[in-house]
Amino acid sequence: MSTPEPSNTAASAPTAPTAATASSSESSSELRVIEDATCTFCGCVCDDMELTVEGNRITKAKNACVLGKAWFFNHHIEDRPEALIDGEPAGYDAAMDRAAEILLSAKFPLTYGLSDSTSEAQRVAVAITDWIGGIVDTTTSVCHGPSGIAFQGVGEVTCSLGEVKNRADYVIFWGGNPAESHPRHFTKYSLMPKGEFVPRGRKDRTAVLIDVRKTKSAKAADHFLQVKPRRDFELAWALRALAHGLELDESIEETTGIKLEKLHEIMDGMKRAKFGVILFGMGVTMTRGKHLNSEAILALTRDMNQHTRWNAKPMRGHGNVTGADNVVTWSTGYPFGVHLGSGFPRFNPGEFTASDVLARGEADAALIIASDPMSNFSQPARDHLASIPSVVLDPKLTDTARTAAVAFTVSTYGINTGGTVYRMDDVPIPLRPAFESPFKSDLEILRGIESRIRKIQLADVSLDKSDETAAGVA
């Protein structure tokens, strides 16, 4: 196996790193095959990729799904400057100096994004936020943040995808469309694979899809329950009642759009299962009710364990959004939306979450890593973000990077940069990068910013002590 070291060899040229690109091309012009590479596009984090690399491009991606192929084939080295300061090309050193200035002079800075970066970089981002007394929030808050809130309310009876593969004989997909969002989930983990206790694979499993739309995923399911929009909570609560053996009024059919007879059939199947799992998506968390919807599904899962083994797991979108949850949790005690400005961590979704602090016009600077809120946040949040100085790290020139005071061009994690990511079931997986990039990684840029911030802060402390000493002598 030919696996290059993680990229740490960025050029120091202030603008387009032509020399570095040429050097990189020269050293990697031969055709190489990277085995067991990891795709970081979605939360499946498939680690069985076989990549063919020609120069600075991946030309084949064996085992990759349609999304994975698009990910690998479209992340090549772009002819861009190392950084932009107020829209003008700049070198990394000047940009890191300016970034440190911006973040240190802010009173209520926000760190946001992180779901498409390595956990090593995420860790430094949390540290920076701590040093500057800001808020650290991740794309989880607009993804499965409500599920994170629900975990604290009712807990999470859960398992790994390996257990799903080897044991699950009853699989419910709720509020998600894996056929389009996680194309290999069915074949690699949840439906098709033959497992230790499901030796016939798909034939040994019952699959249910619950959604408001009859998506492409419906074809893969044995039962499709077309729930009325915004009725997921009521459906989960109805199933909870049936799990407890309670009678349901027929009005539940009008409420949920699903026949009572069908609900009984599903519950009977759930009770007969040896190992069931509910894999729920953002159809649950993004709809009115949010964390209450997740809580209802988690409570249903808990209740089902009175009968047989049942688990629940959120279907996570971005490649390392689960890593962001893990890193922020083991760093601060909370998974997202954490305020570190009081000298201790405070968690309060709605108060310390990115969408809120931007839409309310509270944050006065932002550090945004691997995310593009300028193209997917609410308009009030976008308007405010455009009005404050921001520091942005992204391999692509996104709308967010275009409005940044400092925009760093960085290498792509998993393709150019090694490190660790967490699969959607909280399993950490190492990356095997395919080819080197002349651009620095998120980790290198964040470390550079952190060291500058600390240098300035420690100098200020020394200065204060000198003043005190001088005053004492006087």
Next chain:
Amino acid sequence: MGVGLSLAEASIDLGDGGCENCSLATISRDVIVMQESFILIPGRTSRQGTTLNEGKSTAGYIEEISTLQMAAEDMQRLELEDGDLVRVYNDVGEITVPCKAARGDELPPGLLFISYGDQSSRLMGGDTHGSGMPDSKGLDVFLELATAPTTTAAPSSESPE
């Protein structure tokens, strides 16, 4: 629902009345416009995922996140054809996008779908109700032909496009 969208010359005052899913608004030039209420589901699609990697400024991505899918029954009832421009709006914002019929029975009548992105986010409010998550799916919206004059019920701001 059940009444087709149409423009009609009229001068009578219909007040605020309307059926469950539609309402009539008096607008300039004595024209009455039928507005229909729908529930909008923004979501991921395979094409959105692939074109996202090609670039957010590519024609494929922009087309994917800017095309509204409707149930064929709704389109037929509203006398809409694939490619017709429709204006979708709520109390937060508005977008004007082409519509097309959803595949088969993917969407039930009354439901709209658009690929998650810049356009769908313009209909998303800043309030998260203390959750950190704005209402991002299951949005109440009104829909009308984009060629119709602006209604009195529409948000005062111009399209942010």
